[in-house]
């Protein structure tokens with residue numbers, strides 16, 4: 001593995017890199033948004049694909065610069081490379097890495113975590129706030145926290161705490177289990193431990209007692225009922241807590257999590273409730289404990305204007321709380337800092353129209369303005385950025401097991417004695433040209449419909465029907481090839497691309513590894529990690545291993561829009577084909593479920609070293625035995641049951657002894673093995689375009 005390790009001053013480089021990104025953002029906003037794909041923004045196709053394919057074309061096609069910079073790019077060999085320290089350090093070849101892991105029996109599907117990317121994200125966030133604080137001459141400081149719910153994996157949280165130490169980066173807990181993680185893991189003096197979520201007495205007491213251990217734990221009141229709980233616990237324990245209040249803002253969030261804000265939000269106190277809480281705390285002699293205001297208007301906020309509105313409202317609430325006599329010290333702006341999944345730098349749901357520096361600038365500037373006007377000291381600023389910290393560090397690698405690639409075989413000519421529909425369809429096939437392809441499409445579908453009904457009445461043989469379906473598929477393929485060249489495709493042909501797409505069977509459970517693609521239509525960038533110097537001539541959708549028709553991915557990033565297909569390479573016999581799903585380090589792992597009993601995938605942690613890289617941890621994925629345990633099967637019982645069944649079968653002479661032994665051996669070995677497929681060889685099924693495409697084209 002080759003590692004390039006330039007000698008640089010990391011902080012200077014970080015500054016330069018952020019500036020770089022900023023100027024690129026400015027430059028990009030002047031460019032037309034649809035330049036980097038074979039489709040134009042209205043989903044139509046552009047003229048002819050070139051015969052020679054360059055890695056630059058792959059970079060454009062998969063938009064890797066948009067969503068991947070500064071961590072991911074493509075090298076001259078056509079492999080994706082990872083530069084975990086951004087443009088401040090070395091890079092490694094992702095395909096080579098996957099191969100060398102494979103040689104160590106660490107198979108796909110595989111989640112690779114780059115701890116250096118995590119470190120870089122923390123550095124960047126802190127550098128952006130430091131820059132904003134300097135720029136606006138803000139007299140307070142920034143102390144971020146990582147919301148544990150975003151990714152609770154131990155190695156990651158431990159890394160995060162370690163990397164965050166120079167910035168006193170803390171943790172946010174949203175539940176009792178997360179609180180227990182945070183108290184045990186956070187060992188940075190002065191870092192904040194923000195205690196959010198629903199609370200019972202145990203939660204409140206544990207949080208308060210953790211102050212005695214030296215933690216700066218701040219209990220954020222999220223429900224009116226929690227006020228009394230906190231007062232009682234404080235009196236009983238004789239501990240003066242640090243309290244916060246989460247306010248329901250009227251400024252609306254937008255997008256998927258838009259209703260995290262507003263009067264109907266699940267968490268937080270309405271303004272009347274805030275006023276009541278302040279009076280309760282005053283009466284209990286705890287008003288001085290109230291030091292923090294918190295809000296959270298949802299995740300993945302794509303428009304900076306929404307963030308600004310929320311900041312303005314929250315800053316005023318902060319000022320008013322101080323006027324009511326609270327000892328205000330902290331303003332916690334929650335999460336919401338977005339990730340540019342589609343690389344469009346727009347306010348589309350999978351993107352964001354601002355960068356991290358813009359965000360930090362707005363937080364600092366808005367809060368300062370409100371405080372200066374009210375003649376108040378400015379607060380310590382807290383953000384609970386989860387997605388923006390954790391997304392980039394992990395890459396999911398999946399291998400393709402096979403595909404239903406269409407092969408362009410010309411259909412067999414019709415003969416005089418063939419059925420009329422066959423002859424008509426063949427004639428249609430031959431006649432297709434740019435002037436009539438839309439009409440031909442309707443004719444072909446009509447012929448096929450007629451054939452299905454004739455077949456139902458017994459007037460067509462199975463072989464005849466097969467030929468008709470094949471011919472219809474050939475027509476559709478020919479029509480699609482023409483439609484792709486046409487700038488002005490009719491509506492009824494728009495989804496032909498989707499219908500004709502090849503299916504790529506991936507060694508993956510969407511429900512386990514990318515649940516949000518299924519649950520909330522989240523987009524993640526997906527692309528091959530090799531062969532990027534070859535033209536991807538196939539157009540496919542991905543299907544997974546589960547027996548669930550929802551186990552598929554058929555929406556892909558595309559400028560501000562989405563596209564129904566992904567450009568992929570034809571499979572080569574006995575050569576693995578690897579796809580990467582990027583930016584999926586936030587929320588996916590713990591949300592993943594055991595549908596069809598596909599368990600956790602293998603996980604490796606990679607650290608960059610001056611010599612190359614180090615496999616810091618390997619967390620083997622679930623074995624079948626483990627997932628069966630989750631649903632209460634005891635493997636010894638299962639094996640014993642198979643042994644008994646074998647004995648009975650042996651007595652009845654239904655099975656031979658060697659067969660019985662082979663069965664038992666396979667059964668036991670399978671129990672100890674990965675839940676995904678490991679012993680498959682890629683081999684494209686030899687199908688004619690016709691038979692295959694037709695059922696898809698007309699289903």
Ligand SMILES: *Cc1c(COP(=O)(O)O)cnc(C)c1O
Nearest residue numbers: 296299300335336384385386387
């Ligand atoms: C989920 C959540 C976050 C994290 O939000 P991101 O958009 O991932 O940064 C922060 N704070 C609270 C209260 C949350 O519920």
